[in-house]
Amino acid sequence: MASVTFKNEPVTLVGTEVKVGEKAPDFTVLANDLSPVTLSDTKGSVRIISVVPSIDTGVCDAQTRKFNEEAGKIEGVTVLTISNDLPFAQKRWCAASGLENVQVLSDHRDLSFGEAYGVLMKELRLLARSVFVIDSNDIVTYAEYVPEGTTHPDYEAALAAAKAAK
Numbered sequence: 001m002a003s004v005t006f007k008n009e010p011v012t013l014v015g016t017e018v019k020v021g022e023k024a025p026d027f028t029v030l031a032n033d034l035s036p037v038t039l040s041d042t043k044g045s046v047r048i049i050s051v052v053p054s055i056d057t058g059v060c061d062a063q064t065r066k067f068n069e070e071a072g073k074i075e076g077v078t079v080l081t082i083s084n085d086l087p088f089a090q091k092r093w094c095a096a097s098g099l100e101n102v103q104v105l106s107d108h109r110d111l112s113f114g115e116a117y118g119v120l121m122k123e124l125r126l127l128a129r130s131v132f133v134i135d136s137n138d139i140v141t142y143a144e145y146v147p148e149g150t151t152h153p154d155y156e157a158a159l160a161a162a163k164a165a166k
Helices: 058-071 087-097 112-116 155-164
Strands: 004-006 009-011 028-030 036-038 046-051 077-083 102-106 130-134 140-145
Touching (some): 028 112, 046 058, 046 155, 058 077, 058 087, 058 102, 058 155, 087 102
Parallel strands (some): 046 077, 077 102
Antiparallel strands (some): 004 009, 028 036, 028 102, 046 130
């Protein structure tokens, strides 16, 4: 299992670590209108799943904006940002941000995504910062579990993986 810290304190990740080459596990998260969203809802496209602890923090905000900007330049790529923030808070953030190329989703209800991808931080009930690229056949082509939760992921590697997965 990936070793992760948050604010330099070790955290326990709950669930199963996802590895490149594996079939991506399905999950159910909530859209801002509380409707369920699953991995299969985006089947047929390359997905970048950008996972953040809380959309309302500086690094998470910057990560979401970066993938929104860069993914908009790659045809056929869907960006999903997933956190445990309440859908209402995500909706407010989305309205204020004006982002158009990313769908912000909440795992707060069932922790379905966090457990399926091994990113649920047990001590904080937040998701560990991570990035996954899933090709149109639902195969994981990139997985990054960011070692320190307050630092940025490797944007260039994730975007290169998304371009290569097309």
